[in-house]
Structures are given as C-alpha cells and as structure tokens.
Amino acid sequence: MGPRLRxxxxxxxxxxxxxxxxxxxxxxxxxxxxxxxxxxxxxxxxSEFVKQYQVHRLVYVEPYENAEDAIRREKQLKKWNRDWKIxxxxxxxxxxxxxxxxxx
Numbered sequence: 370m371g372p373r374l375r376x377x378x379x380x381x382x383x384x385x386x387x388x389x390x391x392x393x394x395x396x397x398x399x400x401x402x403x404x405x406x407x408x409x410x411x412x413x414x415x416s417e418f419v420k421q422y423q424v425h426r427l428v429y430v431e432p433y434e435n436a437e438d439a440i441r442r443e444k445q446l447k448k449w450n451r452d453w454k455i456x457x458x459x460x461x462x463x464x465x466x467x468x469x470x471x472x473x
Contacts, residue, residue: 382439384446386429386458389422391465395454396424399443401473403430426467429458 383403387396387410396419397472400406409415411425418424446454458465 379434380400382433382436384431384433384439386426386446386454387419387424388426388428388458389424390426392455394422394424395451396422397443397446397454399436399439401436403427404446407469407472426465427469427472428465428467430461430468430472 378387380401382399382401384397384399385403385406387398388394398406398416406415409428410419413420431439433441433442436453445459449457462468
C-alpha cells in the first residue's frame with residue numbers, strides 16, 4: 370500500500386503520538402501513511418522502542434501538507450517535556466482512546 374492521498378492527489382503527512390496506556394510510555398513519529406505505519410508498529414517492525422515498550426495506542430494525530438512542516442513539528446514535540454505532551458493529548462483525547470478507527 371502506497372502513501373495515503375487526498376482527493377487532489379497530494380500526499381498528506383502525519384505527526385502522531387502512540388501510548389502504551391493512559392499516562393504510559395509515549396512515542397512520537399511522522400509518516401506519510403499512518404495506516405501502514407501503525408500496522409508495522411503493531412507487528413513489531415519499524416521501531417525497536419515501540420516493540421520493546423508495547424506502545425501501540427494511537428492517541429494523537431496532526432495532519433500536514435508537506436514533509437518539512439511535519440518533520441519540524443515532530444522534532445518540536447520530541448523536545449517538549451512530558452507534562453506538555455500529556456496536556457496536548459488530553460486537549461482532544463482526555464480518555465486516551467485509541468484513535469486507530471478514525472484512519473484508514
């Protein structure tokens with residue numbers, strides 16, 4: 370499966386946060402195909418960190434129209450302290466529900 374496309378055939382990029390559980394271990398990543406990337410994570414491929422800590426719950430997603438902006442945001446979030454990341458997640462997903470059903 371290739372990159373996800375919008376109706377105008379442009380590729381979208383996604384910054385995402387995975388969690389092991391509510392207030393658990395967090396992983397921040399960027400991809401142009403969120404569905405495929407989640408499948409890889411859940412199969413234990415693509416990230417040793419995700420595999421080791423069982424970080425599989427999609428709790429936050431931000432879409433971007435270009436890779437540079439997405440990568441810049443990913444790097445910014447990785448520098449944030451843990452409390453800021455938790456606050457960001459809980460702004461839109463207070464219960465830390467798995468948002469995987471919203472993609473595809």
